[in-house]
Amino acid sequence: MRRLTSSSAYQQTNPTISIDRINRVYVFWTGRSIEFNDNGYTQIRRRIFDGQLWLDPENLTNNKSGNAEHVTVIEREVDGVIRWIYRDLQASSVKFDSFTLNQPPTLKLTSPIENILGSDGNCEDMIKWSVYSTDVVKLSNTVKRYGSSSFMYTNSSTNGHRYKDNILLDATKYYLAAVDVFVESYTSGSYRLYVADSGGYNNSISANTDTSKIGVWQTVYLKFTGKSKARVSLGNGSITTGIAYMDGVRIYEIDKATYDKIDVDPNYTGDKLAQKFPYTDPTISRTLSEGTTLSIEGTATEADPGNVLTAKYKINNGTPQALQSGVSDGSTPLSFAKTLTFRNKRLRDGTTDVTGADLAENVDHTLTVWAEDDQGGKSTEVVRKFRVIHNRAPIISDQDRNLGTIKITPSITYTVADPEENPFTITEKINGSTIRSYSGVPNRQETLTIPANKWLMLEPGVSHTLTISAADEQGKSSSRTFTFTRQVNEIMFEGLQVPMETDIAAERILLTPDWQIPLGAEVRVEVCNNGFDAEPTWEDCTIPAKMGRGYAFLNTVKTAEKWGVNFRVRIQKGTATSEASLSGIGGAYDVHPSL
Numbered sequence: 001m002r003r004l005t006s007s008s009a010y011q012q013t014n015p016t017i018s019i020d021r022i023n024r025v026y027v028f029w030t031g032r033s034i035e036f037n038d039n040g041y042t043q044i045r046r047r048i049f050d051g052q053l054w055l056d057p058e059n060l061t062n063n064k065s066g067n068a069e070h071v072t073v074i075e076r077e078v079d080g081v082i083r084w085i086y087r088d089l090q091a092s093s094v095k096f097d098s099f100t101l102n103q104p105p106t107l108k109l110t111s112p113i114e115n116i117l118g119s120d121g122n123c124e125d126m127i128k129w130s131v132y133s134t135d136v137v138k139l140s141n142t143v144k145r146y147g148s149s150s151f152m153y154t155n156s157s158t159n160g161h162r163y164k165d166n167i168l169l170d171a172t173k174y175y176l177a178a179v180d181v182f183v184e185s186y187t188s189g190s191y192r193l194y195v196a197d198s199g200g201y202n203n204s205i206s207a208n209t210d211t212s213k214i215g216v217w218q219t220v221y222l223k224f225t226g227k228s229k230a231r232v233s234l235g236n237g238s239i240t241t242g243i244a245y246m247d248g249v250r251i252y253e254i255d256k257a258t259y260d261k262i263d264v265d266p267n268y269t270g271d272k273l274a275q276k277f278p279y280t281d282p283t284i285s286r287t288l289s290e291g292t293t294l295s296i297e298g299t300a301t302e303a304d305p306g307n308v309l310t311a312k313y314k315i316n317n318g319t320p321q322a323l324q325s326g327v328s329d330g331s332t333p334l335s336f337a338k339t340l341t342f343r344n345k346r347l348r349d350g351t352t353d354v355t356g357a358d359l360a361e362n363v364d365h366t367l368t369v370w371a372e373d374d375q376g377g378k379s380t381e382v383v384r385k386f387r388v389i390h391n392r393a394p395i396i397s398d399q400d401r402n403l404g405t406i407k408i409t410p411s412i413t414y415t416v417a418d419p420e421e422n423p424f425t426i427t428e429k430i431n432g433s434t435i436r437s438y439s440g441v442p443n444r445q446e447t448l449t450i451p452a453n454k455w456l457m458l459e460p461g462v463s464h465t466l467t468i469s470a471a472d473e474q475g476k477s478s479s480r481t482f483t484f485t486r487q488v489n490e491i492m493f494e495g496l497q498v499p500m501e502t503d504i505a506a507e508r509i510l511l512t513p514d515w516q517i518p519l520g521a522e523v524r525v526e527v528c529n530n531g532f533d534a535e536p537t538w539e540d541c542t543i544p545a546k547m548g549r550g551y552a553f554l555n556t557v558k559t560a561e562k563w564g565v566n567f568r569v570r571i572q573k574g575t576a577t578s579e580a581s582l583s584g585i586g587g588a589y590d591v592h593p594s595l
Contacts, residue, residue, distance in 0.1 A: 103303045105371040107311065107379040108333075111297035112367065112386075113252045115280045116175075117232075120164060121249030122281050123151045132233065134160035143245045145180050145217055146279055150247035153235055155189065161235020166198050167251065171228040174259040176252045176277055178221035179234060182245040186211040189240025193220045198229035206237060209244065216399060219274035223254075223262045248279030282385075288342040289389040290420045297337045300371035300379065302328035308374040311336040315347055315355050316365055328373070345390055359388045393478035394418045394440070394470035403484035409455045410484060412448040414468060416440045422472040429467045430454055440470060452493060456582050460488040491571040491582045499531025499564030504591050506565045510550040511541060511587040513569065520575035527551060529589075530558040531566030541567070565589050 115121060120128045124147050126137060137160070140152035151162065169175065179193050191211065196204035207222040224230075234246050261268040268276070280286060288294060302309040311323040311334060324336035340347045345358040359365055364385045371379040397415045418424050427437040428448050435451065448468060450458075458464055463483055471477035506529040517523055525545040528536040537555040544551040567587075571580050 104377040105300050105302045105309055105373055105379045107298060107300045107369065107371045107382060109296075109298040109369055109382045109384075110253075110255075111295040111337075112286065112384045113277065113280060115282075116167065116169070116251040116253065117164070117249055119281050121179075121251075121279070122147050123247045123249065124149050126151070126162065129162035129164050129234070132161050132163055132235075134158045136160040137162050137235070140245055143182055143184070145182070145247040146281065147247075150182075150245045151234065153191065153240075153242075153244045153246065155236060155240040155242055157239055157241050159189075159236050159239050161192075161194075161233050163194075163231055163233040165231045167230045167232060169227050169230055169251075170253075171226050174223070174225045174254050174256055175227075176221060176223050176254050176259075176262065177232060178219055178248075178250050178252075178274065178277060178279075179246050180217050180248045180279065181209045181220050182217050182247075183209060183211055183214055184243040184245070186214065186244075187241035189242065190237040191220075191235065191240065191242070191244045191246075192233075192237035193222060194231075194233035194237075195222060195224050195227070196231045196233070197227065198231050200231070201233075203227075208237070211242070215401075219271070221262075221273065221277075223259055225259065248281075250277070250279050252277055280384075286384070286386045287389060288347075288386055289392050290343060292342055294340045294342065294347060294367065294386065295337070296323060296340070296367070296369060298369070299333035299335050300324075301331075301333045302371075302373055302377075303330055304328065304373065304375070304377075305330035307377070309334050309371060310373070311369070311371045313338075313367060313369045315359075315367060318354070318356055321349070321354055323369070334371075342388060345388070361388060361390055363387065391422070391472070391474045391476050392419045393476040394422075394424045394472055396468055396470055396478055396480040398480055400481045401483075403482055405485045405487045407487050407489060409450045409452070410448075410466070410482070412466070412468075412482060413445055414448065414480065415443050415445055416468075416470045417442045418470075418472050420472075420474075422474060424470050424472040427469045427471075429469075430458075431464055453584075455486075456491065456493060457584070458486045460486045460579055460581070462486075488579060488581070489573045491569070491580060493569040493582065493585070495531070495566045495568040499566040500589070501532075502529070502563045502565060502589075502591055505529050505556060505558070505563050506553060506589045506591050508550050508552050509541070509565060509567070509587065509589040510548075511545045511567060511585060512548060513545060513585045514583040515571070516579070516581045517546075517571065518576040518578040518580055520573075520577070521580045522572040522574040524570045525567065526569075527553070527565070527567045529553045529555055529563060529565055530560065531564035532560035532562045533558055534560070536566065538568070 124139075126139060131137075136153050136155050136158055137151050138154070139149040141149045143152070144150040177193060177195050181191060183191065191209040193207045194201070194204055196202060205222050205224050207220045209220050210218060232249065232251065234249065258268065262273060263269050266272065278286065296313055298311070300309055300311045305328060307328050308325065309328045310325040312320045313323055314320045323338055324334055326334050328334070338349065340349055340354065342348075346353050346355045347359070348354065364387060367384045367386065368381050370381045395417050398412070403410055416424065416426055421442070424440045425437060426440040426446065428435040430450055433454070435448075435454070448466060450466070463485055466482040466484070467479055469477055469479040509527050509529075511525060511527070513525070523542055523546070524540070525542045526538040527541045528538050530536050537557075539551070539554060541551045567585070569582060569585065571582060573580065
């Protein structure tokens with residue numbers, strides 16, 4: 001209890017104030033006189049402030065006469081705290097006493113971690129960030145990683161960025177700053193994350209974006225300590241030409257052990273570090289997918305020695321679960337750590353389901369963490385929001401890209417895996433026409449190429465599109481796209497993969513190519529009737545093919561077990577000034593069995 005010397009609300013004798021575990025305020029005082037009233041009764045009164053309103057005063061006692069030596073009031077509050085007040089009649093004074101009030105525990109949650117920037121790092125409002133030099137930033141709602149927008153930096157030999165000042169920190173603690181960056185195009189300069197002393201750029205630390213990574217999100221981060229007030233800057237570190245987007249700015253307090261591991265331990269470097277410290281925002285829910293984890297870590301402190309302290313959590317309005325428990329010594333924090341895994345639509349502690357029901361998609365769910373003691377004390381609840389995804393699309397390696405202008409059939413290697421390990425089907429297409437479709441094998445290397453007959457039919461000088469799509473049994477799909485332009489200085493058809501088998505040696509062949517041969521182009525057509533040989537006997541059929549006439553084979557021998565007809569065509573540009581083309585080849589052959 002604390003003795004008050006006066007009370008602005010009530011000028012009474014010997015007022016005293018105390019506060020219980022749920023923050024109700026009690027004021028105790030004697031009646032209008034320290035002597036007995038006219039009826040020989042004394043008054044001890046109380047008034048309670050419940051956090052919003054002062055309740056009406058009430059008499060605790062007025063039923064003891066003057067022939068008693070003292071007046072005692074014993075009151076047991078519903079919260080279990082016992083308090084007594086008495087009047088010493090001999091000394092004509094009022095004394096106050098009570099049991100020590102139970103103090104509620106305190107809780108600090110370190111995971112899911114709290115973003116010191118709060119919602120200011122969501123890149124949804126440029127007003128929260130000041131302009132430095134040239135203002136090259138605008139909001140983009142097309143390229144974004146979180147929420148509805150990102151900061152878009154459009155630079156043409158300019159230097160400018162946005163910054164946030166006077167961020168309150170603790171110089172004795174350790175921090176991690178990070179931002180997600182998407183480079184759309186780059187010519188020169190740099191895109192950086194800065195942390196400096198508040199008010200300027202003294203003692204600055206910076207981290208550069210990898211500008212060679214075009215068209216993909218990357219996390220740029222740095223660690224720092226020793227700052228009580230900081231400035232965070234996003235944007236250009238020099239005169240820059242390019243287009244980039246930034247989203248999800250965060251500053252997290254970390255412990256020294258984590259600080260020392262960053263960029264030293266491979267598990268705390270690059271993408272692995274970014275996975276451990278994803279962007280959080282009180283207005284944006286974290287998303288959990290199959291196999292991802294939700295870590296609950298922190299400390300609870302109890303100021304009353306001997307109390308049993310327990311840290312607890314619950315998912316939505318589910319059953320509270322214990323994180324850790326122990327007897328308090330009044331000062332040592334109680335540490336707790338637990339990792340929940342999202343599997344089969346529920347959060348699980350190992351194999352134990354802690355949700356009791358499937359978690360729905362597209363709605364916010366809550367993780368609530370608190371500490372309580374065995375005397376009824378309870379800390380403030382800490383709430384984190386999250387969402388879940390039941391099924392994700394298969395993941396195709398590589399990235400969408402332009403293969404440029406090419407002269408030969410492209411060959412692209414790739415792998416596919418499904419995050420939930422669902423079966424999936426892969427389909428390869430050229431300009432929307434299916435090349436092949438087959439059941440995928442997780443992480444097996446595949447090769448996409450264009451069959452010769454389809455390659456020859458692609459128009460030179462225009463853009464073509466190769467696609468790889470992967471769809472799982474639940475209907476989720478993803479795709480990878482490659483564009484290219486076919487350049488034709490030479491057209492080659494290297495023959496059928498499997499020759500046309502004949503019972504005996506073919507004697508004649510007629511080829512009718514569907515082609516355009518401009519003046520100056522060089523053409524060679526070759527045919528054979530022993531196509532299964534390791535080294536077939538190729539014969540020149542160029543002139544008959546040009547004239548649309550048949551050709552009589554000269555060869556009469558083979559080394560293979562079978563006879564077979566095959567042909568090949570080569571067209572070179574030569575001195576031609578217009579394009580040559582080969583759209584297809586028709587024809588026929590005949591054999592004359594011996595009599």
